[in-house]
Amino acid sequence: xxKSLLGRLWPNATALVLFLVFVFPVYxxxxxxxxxxxxxxxxxxxxxPTSPTFEHxxxxxxxxxxxxxxxxxxxxxxxxxxxxxxxxxxxxFALARMRFKGRKSMILVFMxxxxxxxxxxxxxxxxxxxxxxxLNSLLPLTLFYTVMVLPLTVLTLRNYxxxxxxxxxxxxxxDGCTRTQAFIKVIFPLLAPGLMATSLFxxxxxxxxxPMVLILNKDAEAQTLPLWLSKFQTAFGDDWGATMAAxxxxxxxxxxxxxxxQRKAVSGLASGAVKG
Amino acid sequence: MATQSVQTGQAPPEGKxxxxxxxxxxxxxxxxxxxxxxxxxxxLPALAFTAIFLGYPLVTNGMLSFQNLNMTQLIQHxxxxxxxxxxxxxxxxxTFWRVTLRSVIFTLINVVIIMIGGTLIGLLLAKLGPKMxxxxxxxxxxxxxxxxxAATTVYQWLFAQRFGVVNWVLAKLGFSSxxxxxxxxxxxxxxxxxxxxxxxxxxxxxxxxxxAATTTISRELYEAAALDGAGAWKSFxxxxxxxxxxxxxxxxxxxxxxxxxxxxxxxxxxxxxxxRLTETLPVYAFVEGVGNQHYGAGAAISVLTILILLxxxxxxxxxxxxxxDAEDADGASAGPGEKKS
Numbered sequence: 001x002x003k004s005l006l007g008r009l010w011p012n013a014t015a016l017v018l019f020l021v022f023v024f025p026v027y028x029x030x031x032x033x034x035x036x037x038x039x040x041x042x043x044x045x046x047x048x049p050t051s052p053t054f055e056h057x058x059x060x061x062x063x064x065x066x067x068x069x070x071x072x073x074x075x076x077x078x079x080x081x082x083x084x085x086x087x088x089x090x091x092x093f094a095l096a097r098m099r100f101k102g103r104k105s106m107i108l109v110f111m112x113x114x115x116x117x118x119x120x121x122x123x124x125x126x127x128x129x130x131x132x133x134x135l136n137s138l139l140p141l142t143l144f145y146t147v148m149v150l151p152l153t154v155l156t157l158r159n160y161x162x163x164x165x166x167x168x169x170x171x172x173x174x175d176g177c178t179r180t181q182a183f184i185k186v187i188f189p190l191l192a193p194g195l196m197a198t199s200l201f202x203x204x205x206x207x208x209x210x211p212m213v214l215i216l217n218k219d220a221e222a223q224t225l226p227l228w229l230s231k232f233q234t235a236f237g238d239d240w241g242a243t244m245a246a247x248x249x250x251x252x253x254x255x256x257x258x259x260x261x262q263r264k265a266v267s268g269l270a271s272g273a274v275k276g
Numbered sequence: 277m278a279t280q281s282v283q284t285g286q287a288p289p290e291g292k293x294x295x296x297x298x299x300x301x302x303x304x305x306x307x308x309x310x311x312x313x314x315x316x317x318x319x320l321p322a323l324a325f326t327a328i329f330l331g332y333p334l335v336t337n338g339m340l341s342f343q344n345l346n347m348t349q350l351i352q353h354x355x356x357x358x359x360x361x362x363x364x365x366x367x368x369x370x371t372f373w374r375v376t377l378r379s380v381i382f383t384l385i386n387v388v389i390i391m392i393g394g395t396l397i398g399l400l401l402a403k404l405g406p407k408m409x410x411x412x413x414x415x416x417x418x419x420x421x422x423x424x425x426a427a428t429t430v431y432q433w434l435f436a437q438r439f440g441v442v443n444w445v446l447a448k449l450g451f452s453s454x455x456x457x458x459x460x461x462x463x464x465x466x467x468x469x470x471x472x473x474x475x476x477x478x479x480x481x482x483x484x485x486x487x488a489a490t491t492t493i494s495r496e497l498y499e500a501a502a503l504d505g506a507g508a509w510k511s512f513x514x515x516x517x518x519x520x521x522x523x524x525x526x527x528x529x530x531x532x533x534x535x536x537x538x539x540x541x542x543x544x545x546x547x548x549x550x551x552r553l554t555e556t557l558p559v560y561a562f563v564e565g566v567g568n569q570h571y572g573a574g575a576a577i578s579v580l581t582i583l584i585l586l587x588x589x590x591x592x593x594x595x596x597x598x599x600x601d602a603e604d605a606d607g608a609s610a611g612p613g614e615k616k617s
Contacts, residue, residue, distance in 0.1 A: 040439065091321070093318055121333050121334065124340055147325050229426065244429070244433060
């Protein structure tokens with residue numbers, strides 16, 4: 001009896017400890033962002049923001065160019081994700097619905113491209129962009145991010161397209177739709193959840209991208225939020241409250257998006273992920 | 277990517293991408309045989325974009341690696357071909373081999389910790405009741421979703437020399453010498469912080485996907501094993517493990533690739549310092565090429581890094597393609613794909 005109580009207790013206790021370990025850094029970010037400076041620079045850590053303040057968020061938001069950078073990040077990310085979804089839609093349709101010579105090699109191309117070591121290619125990318133005289137511009141960033149998220153978008157979307165029953169499309173065509181109409185009226189609405197889930201990872205990749213903007217856009221007004229955030233602490237002389245507020249502002253959109261979409265995305269990815 | 281798979285990936289969040297390439301829903305089998313150019317036309321935009329924005333820089337990277345390209349040549353726009361000298365310089369330098377060895381050890385240690393930790397947590401998730409499982413998954417997802425650069429600043433703050441909470445806890449636990457410890461002052465302690473960060477962001481991907489895998493195992497198999505008198509360990513070895521093995525193989529390879537090329541984690545914590553002692557290959561190529569303005573030499577290092585990655589990837593692709601074949605054969609999808617990032 002006693003043993004079984006212990007047997008039930010230890011998994012729960014371990015889970016609780018692990019939960020705290022995984023959540024703590026995120027919690028500490030918000031906690032620090034909300035505490036007044038006196039509580040941050042204290043010899044004994046203040047574990048809860050008992051006297052919350054939005055001072056640090058004000059410092060972060062009022063930092064030079066903050067809103068320009070927000071606009072840059074949002075533009076680059078949204079345009080890249082939407083363009084790659086559009087391009088991928090055509091490709092994934094071909095891969096999911098048609099049989100043709102070279103289909104497998106095409107899939108292989110996207111699998112290899114998916115693992116492209118962008119981090120290691122920044123020197124060449126710098127030269128290419130410099131020769132095109134496009135340093136400090138958002139256009140090259142957007143184009144590279146589009147291609148960066150494209151392979152995963154194609155590969156993921158192809159499974160969503162394949163999951164839409166073919167009969168639906170065929171009966172729409174029997175009812176007099178053209179193939180294009182059938183696609184727009186029947187398949188597209190069914191694909192919407194797949195498109196959302198697919199865009200999540202593209203969004204995260206583009207929103208987070210750091211090495212490329214680090215080398216391409218030195219101009220303070222042409223940067224994006226990750227670069228700004230990585231320099232924030234130095235720029236603000238160890239103002240940890242403001243740094244954590246800046247980190248929170250940067251993380252919140254992703255955390256919300258992830259919480260909103262993860263059930264769908266993760267379960268979709270996972271359900272196919274494993275099956276021997 | 278994440279997971280980035282969730283994968284990711286990754287990008288994972290870059291690097292965090294999803295586990296997915298090959299895998300989402302089961303394709304219904306039937307693909308129509310199409311004659312003519314339609315499928316190729318549909319694929320054309322995607323292939324063209326990839327060729328221009330991925331293929332061309334790769335070729336440029338290769339060409340740069342055969343050039344003597346430093347600040348002078350860069351400003352004057354001259355091209356000086358030097359044959360293989362960038363390569364012979366890299367391959368005969370102690371630094372290159374030291375950094376390569378460091379990258380390999382760094383990758384191995386992290387991947388082992390991530391796979392063991394992720395597997396144990398995934399199995400724990402399967403053992404928990406619904407409420408605790410939801411709680412722990414929520415914590416994992418939060419860590420998984422955290423943007424990399426936000427996470428690096430948070431870790432810098434957690435491990436800050438003054439007022440950092442880690443030092444305070446260690447001092448309270450009786451390690452009084454740790455009260456003002458400078459984590460980014462030494463090679464091993466900097467790597468410790470970087471590894472902790474990487475492990476923290478990577479474990480959720482493995483754990484959650486592995487848990488999802490365990491839910492596909494039929495109860496009857498366990499009952500049959502119990503009837504045969506198998507204990508907990510035996511039924512794990514004979515029932516659970518064979519089911520998880522394909523996923524674990526793929527996840528291991530993905531983690532190896534992601535961690536080997538991880539850049540922001542390593543760079544943003546301490547820019548490869550102190551004294552360039554925590555540079556891994558991607559950071560080394562960046563610092564040599566961009567930081568020290570030896571663009572040609574940096575390009576050669578990055579080509580060598582890409583070759584190592586290609587060797588790792590070819591093995592991974594073999595596994596995935598075999599699963600794709602199986603899918604074509606039985607009409608059901610199998611096999612994980614890729615994450616983040």
